[in-house]
Amino acid sequence: MRCCPRSKSWILLCALLGFLASLRVFNSQGWAEEPDPTASARARMVQRHLVERGIKDPRVLDAFRTVPRHLYLPEGTSRQAYDDESIPIGEGQTITPPFDVAFMTEALQPKPTDKVYEVGTGSGYQASILSRLVKDVYSVEIKEPLGKRAAKVIKEVGYKNIHTRIGDGYAGWPEEAPFDAIIVTCAPEAIPQPLVDQLKEGGRMVVPVGDRFNQMVYLGVKKDGKLTLKELRPTLFVPMTGRAQREAIEARKKNKEQP
Numbered sequence: 290m291r292c293c294p295r296s297k298s299w300i301l302l303c304a305l306l307g308f309l310a311s312l313r314v315f316n317s318q319g320w321a322e323e324p325d326p327t328a329s330a331r332a333r334m335v336q337r338h339l340v341e342r343g344i345k346d347p348r349v350l351d352a353f354r355t356v357p358r359h360l361y362l363p364e365g366t367s368r369q370a371y372d373d374e375s376i377p378i379g380e381g382q383t384i385t386p387p388f389d390v391a392f393m394t395e396a397l398q399p400k401p402t403d404k405v406y407e408v409g410t411g412s413g414y415q416a417s418i419l420s421r422l423v424k425d426v427y428s429v430e431i432k433e434p435l436g437k438r439a440a441k442v443i444k445e446v447g448y449k450n451i452h453t454r455i456g457d458g459y460a461g462w463p464e465e466a467p468f469d470a471i472i473v474t475c476a477p478e479a480i481p482q483p484l485v486d487q488l489k490e491g492g493r494m495v496v497p498v499g500d501r502f503n504q505m506v507y508l509g510v511k512k513d514g515k516l517t518l519k520e521l522r523p524t525l526f527v528p529m530t531g532r533a534q535r536e537a538i539e540a541r542k543k544n545k546e547q548p
Contacts, residue, residue, distance in 0.1 A: 327359055327371070334358075334371040334387055344391045348399075352421035353391060358384075361412040361442055380432040382527055384412040385474060389524065391418075396508050396521055397470050397495045399423045404465070406487065408458030408529070409474035413439030413451075419472070420448045427465050429458040431531050457531035461487040468492060476504045477529040478537040485509075485516055497526045500537075 335353050344350060359370035361384060366376050375383045394415070399405065403423040407416055410430035416439070419426045428451060430436030436455040443451050454462070458473070459481045466487035473484070473496040480496055488494055494509040494516065506524045509516035528534060 327357060330371040338373040338388050339391045342388055344395055346395045348422055349391055349395050352418045353387065355421055356417045358414055360446060361414040378412050378435065380435050382411055382432060382435060384414055390415050393472060393495045393506065394418055397472055397493055399470065403469040406462055406468040406471045407474065410436055410439045410453055411474060413443045415474055416451050417443060417448055420451045424450065426451045427462045428453050429456050429462065431457050459483060459532040463487065475529040476526040477533040481533055497524045501528055
């Protein structure tokens, strides 16, 4: 902005207008928007809970600085949004703490051209983080109220490369397979075979496996049609329900019946 040196008041007015303009940000269409009051809280979260605990991928860190986690939480819990906490979201489910989301996202090694499948949409936050890093995200939620709410929030936030549906994530999303990567945000006691089948050769899977109180996050890489697994870290996710849970119960019964 240029001003003619007509008077001191004119110069002061120009300076004030310039200052006010600096307080506004612009979106991709060039329209002025109000500053985001939660941006500083996200920046603190990234530094305190991610960077200082070992998350290094700059693309992953930028995604966490961008996605407004508070919008994915139930009313009355937004004050906790940028703490490293697991927060109930209804239906016996929780939103995963930011560090765990970041750890699993970084372990997945997301690429801009990837098509990713997610088991357990939950709040929609993990899918939204991934949407900033990959081409497309396909996410399935078994709890209908959660799936509908997550789809609504994702639409309102404006992430158009996330595709959601209600159903049992055990079965995958066959019509969109194969996937470059798969992430599971609940813990089966054994990795569902349909997920292995729908992963591309050379593709990556990050999944917590174990019973309710004894779980390990694994990175699996598909080679010659099978997963080669690497232990990453102990964890504690909600159990995977649906078919995975039924199969786990049947397996325990058979083990008890064996002499």
